[in-house]
Amino acid sequence: MSRYSLINFVVCLGFALLASADETVPTFSNDVAKIIHDKCASCHRPESSAPFSLISYRDVQQRAGTIEAVLDMGYMPPWKPVDHGIAFANDRSLSNEETQKIKGWIDAGCPEGDRGKTPDPPQVTEGWILGKPDLVVRMNGTFDIPADGPDIYRSFVFPLDLPQDKWVKAVQLRPRAKSSVHHALFFVDTAGNARKMDGADGQTGIAGMGFLAGLGESNETNTEGGGTILSRLRGERRSADSDDDEAYHVNDGLARGLGGCVPGSTPNLLPGDLAMSLPAGSDIVMQTHFHPSGKAETEQAEIALYFAEQPPSRELMPIMVPPMFGFGANIKIPAGEKNCRVFDRLTLPVATRAIGVGGHAHYVCRELKLTAQLPSGQAKILLHIDDWDLDWQDQYLFAEPIDLPADTVLISELIYDNSAENPENPHHPPQDIRWGRGSTDEMGSITLLAIADDQNGEESLRNAVRRHFINSLIHREPSQLVEMLMQLDDNHDGSLQRSETPPRMKDRVFEFVDADDSGALDESELENVLRLRGWFRR
Template sequence: MNKLSKLFLILIMPAFVAAGGGGPNFSEHVAQIIFNNCTSCHRKGEGAPFEFTSYEDVRKRGRLIVRVTESGFMPPWHATSADYQFEGARGLRDGEIETLTRWVEGGMPEGDPKKLPQRPTFTPGWKLGKPDLVVKMKEPYPVPAAGRDIYRSFVIPLNLKEVKWVKAVEFKPGAPEVVHHSLFRYDTSGLARRLDARSPTPGFRGMGDGNALGPRSLGGWAVGGSARFLPEGLAYRLPAGSDLILDMHFHLSGKPEKEVSTVGIYFSDKPPTDVFTAIQMPPQFGALSRVDIPAGVKDYTVEDSFVLPVDLEAFSVSAHAHYLGKQMRMTATLPNGVKKELIHIPDWDFTWQEEYNYSEFVSLPKGTRLDTTIVWDNSEDNPSNPHNPPRRVRWGLQSTDEMGSLTLAVKPKNLSDMRSLHTALGRHARNHYNARRNRPAQAGGGLWAAVVAGVMRGDKNGDGKINKVEAPRWLLKSFDKVDADSSGDLDRRELERARDRLGKGRD
């Protein structure tokens, strides 16, 4: 080859590579990576800010894609487990990230459009396909631009003529910028309708029992979460004549919004063969743990342990904390001493609160010890810290307060063992609180603040007080003692002063 020919090849080689001759192109190499990992969220009608359904969509943001995938920021997936696989785990292999990088460096060629893989198909608006029943809020709820977080419940009639078994509920917020999470439950008593009718605006104050796996629960949704079907053999019971209740938490965004939630319900054609419940550690989203985080502390830690009284099988796990959450871990030490990691979230993100489903049921024999560790970072080094400079943060309902828990969804191997499990969980909650209450704490924090907040959530008529109809059962026998001014209702100040009167001791 003469010198002129070599020079010609050197000059045309960059163009040849850019055209796709020597490197990856979109149609043959990049499209499948994007379709498999990005398009489910990056499409019309979903929460992602732009679409990734075509070559032009991806080419326009090719360099951004490389940056966020190399850093691990995208695709969003925050949980790991050294011992078990999660269903639908998002993440790119090193080779896939390298392909994206080489494609961008090579000029982002399209390649032959005829070789483009089939684009994924989605039922418009629904990730799980067409629901059996679609319902929505009767009227919009006005969410103000600023103020404290709002907890409000909304009633949606279902008009069911017979018992149904629910396999999944898919939730679509109308104003996703302000809806932090929603718990779904049913009501057959008509109480929710009456409370709704008393309020001049849609819904009523409060947020149900706060239990995503309680006896009337139909599951829930949180920011970053995705709807999934329950495993085979499991279903929620939905009685005839039920109203759907959406217990919602709004975190205000700085501009007014109007929320009209839409819900898709998926029915099973047969009753379930198993029952299921939840093990939450620490209990009550950490309310019993006296969470009280001093300003500047980088690694405030709460631990919890629970020994299983019966044989169980776990099928999903979820986590909850607010802005100061740093990392979470749950392990299982089996009776033979072998330790298994159920979940580890090394870098908690308040905006992604998913439920992680195991690919297969996880067997947890009787005698297995579950251990959880939750760490919060209240230092100025935490970029998510809502306070600058940092300030003391305690357990509470506001997003700028803190919570923390890991929740393991389980089914007993024997149906008759459910009562034994619930009894043990109740005993565990009491023991956990007693162990924590003996530790020194700063004045004004701890359990009683959480108790007061929980009681005030029962203020259904919005008058800022609790009457005997709104009060929890445990408070009724001491109601008159706490009612210092004999007004027939309790305000927050009376409740805060009632700790000693009720014999709770100082926590």
């Protein structure tokens, strides 16, 4: 081979090796941008809760060190469900291949690649993740949250004045007081009762959480002497052994919800033609839990609504196990207990299709699991989180609906760690913890979003959910029910203040049973409430 040919061969080989190396080095445009956009940008974008944006090459390149650190720790992206073979539509987890591709890109010095090949970033309309909303509604008035102090429970009205029925595919909350919002739940008020209660104490909104007792009722049934939760339960207790589904009808307003917003969650459109009912003339009420963050804030939240074009073919039902976030589950976690378990179960009376699932608990919950025990004996784990974190709650939509035959048993299990070894324990040293609405109390429930497989089965499924709620209360002894009512004692002073009780217990009931005129009800006085309502058997 001539010297010229040898030199030419070496040069060509060098260029070939360089080209080969270029093909194996990940670039932002070819490899990393799509991963970041798909798995990170829903939170890391302008006007979102994340501390910085990850949209452009420059955004990601400047945060490369942070990204590598949180990948090594497994902290990001936040995805809690354990893989039991159930596919989720909104899965934000990274595969090992995706993780290695990002880390390889960082190790290579974060090359941008061909800018013209960079995929378009996700479009966000004025901070709304799902694009331009069909309707944006603002909370009626403003509410000031102090820098510190006890947790605040407040409900706010979002006036709608819709002339026609609507069906809601998704809801997104945009709070102003981002640092202080612990969670928010959305309910539909079809009778305008919340508007009447709004501002009764001189501040925007409704104190406490008791407004739910009046949702969906007419003015006549909302007056003294009208039906109340306790009087309804009294009637259910008398017919507790009845198999008649009609015996379990509870005010529909108690169950009429539009979902909620918790830390770490992202809004998702309901699949297919599924949607939630929003009747003409109704309002949205946002039940909000504030946890003061160390800085004073003012809340005037906005809600974006996304509507379906037509009513759904099936009613979407939330099946909460245990119901009412565990209110009736007798949650008591002794100080030092590392393995306190709470179980509940509900049998599906008809063939059901599961659409999505989510859990809720507070700080000392360590693990939660929802299992579907099929009649065949097969067990399907629908949700399992073995490292529960209050800051990363979410709703998980199944990639495909999961068919559950009639007589499937839904079994929930929640495990709490109230030991000093639990770094999330809010009490130092540990204290006994019971069910309560405060951050340092506990709750616990798993909610399955489902539809009856057949339209004829909707009523049976609806009544099974109602019966499950009623049965968590009516079989309690009076002393146990008093103990449960005392769980509403948010400030733990041993009595129920007016602000801690449902609205109908605040006026006439207090006049009759507040024997010591203290403005609060202790346990003995609560027993008198139950006697007035006919709960104690003679």
